[in-house]
Amino acid sequence: MGAMLAEGYAAAGARVLALDVDEAAAMSAARLHPDRIEPLCLDPLQPHHIRQVGAIWEAEALHVLVHLQSLREPRRPGAVLKAVPAFTRSLQAGLAAARGRVLSIHEGATPADRPETQAHAAAMSRLTVAMDTTLRAAGVRVNALELGQGPQGAALAGSVLAAADYLTGPRGRGIGGVVLPVTTPVD
Numbered sequence: 001m002g003a004m005l006a007e008g009y010a011a012a013g014a015r016v017l018a019l020d021v022d023e024a025a026a027m028s029a030a031r032l033h034p035d036r037i038e039p040l041c042l043d044p045l046q047p048h049h050i051r052q053v054g055a056i057w058e059a060e061a062l063h064v065l066v067h068l069q070s071l072r073e074p075r076r077p078g079a080v081l082k083a084v085p086a087f088t089r090s091l092q093a094g095l096a097a098a099r100g101r102v103l104s105i106h107e108g109a110t111p112a113d114r115p116e117t118q119a120h121a122a123a124m125s126r127l128t129v130a131m132d133t134t135l136r137a138a139g140v141r142v143n144a145l146e147l148g149q150g151p152q153g154a155a156l157a158g159s160v161l162a163a164a165d166y167l168t169g170p171r172g173r174g175i176g177g178v179v180l181p182v183t184t185p186v187d
Contacts, residue, residue: 001105001160002068003029008161009064010036019044019053021072044069044087045079054090062094063101064168070106070124071147077120084124085131088142096138101168104128105160108146108181121146125179132177141176143167148183156182 002025006016010033019040020026026039042049065088069080088095088102095102109121125144132142145163147156159182166172167180 001071001157002066003032004157004161005066005068005164006030006037007032008165012165014063017057021045045073045076045083047083047086050083050087050090053087057091058093059097060094061098061100062091063098065091065095065100065102066164066168067102067104070104070120074107074120077116077123080120081123081127084127088131088135092135092138092140095135095140099139101172102131102135102140102142103164103168104142104144105164106144106146108148110149128179129177136176141172141174143172143175143177144179146179146181148181159183 002018002020006018006029010016014036016033016037017040018026018029018037019042020029021041021043023041026041030037030039042053044050067084067087069083073080084104094100104124104127106121106124109118125146128142128144135142145160147160163180163182167175167178
């Protein structure tokens, strides 16, 4: 998902920083558009790494911040719930300077899922609304994409890219605090 989004934003002309705990994954994403995607290997769930990124890029204008921690580390929901707002806060000045957008992507849950899976999906949705409420005064909008239990693969990837483009692009400028379910292809 990260490589696909990095490639999509880079193809649209954005400068992309691909952060991943897996160096090979970050390098693989960077090879898609080496002139536009810069890889950085770190663990976005570690507070000291979050502080380092914030210290380096805190005031640089940041148009879009995409959080994929929930997809990368589904077995560490507590760490994800702490890291997403901490990472966003560390880059808040740059986001505010660009009137940027924050997008979090997480798995949805069904009533048949385990209670902890349902609780994590609900917490990620609630976190989106709370972060948007907090950052709205600075001109920053926060939204989320909730991946459904439907078909996986290229169809879902295309839907995610289209929804991400909408929420973080010019047409989605005023949208905030929305958790958009993504389950089928988007026109």
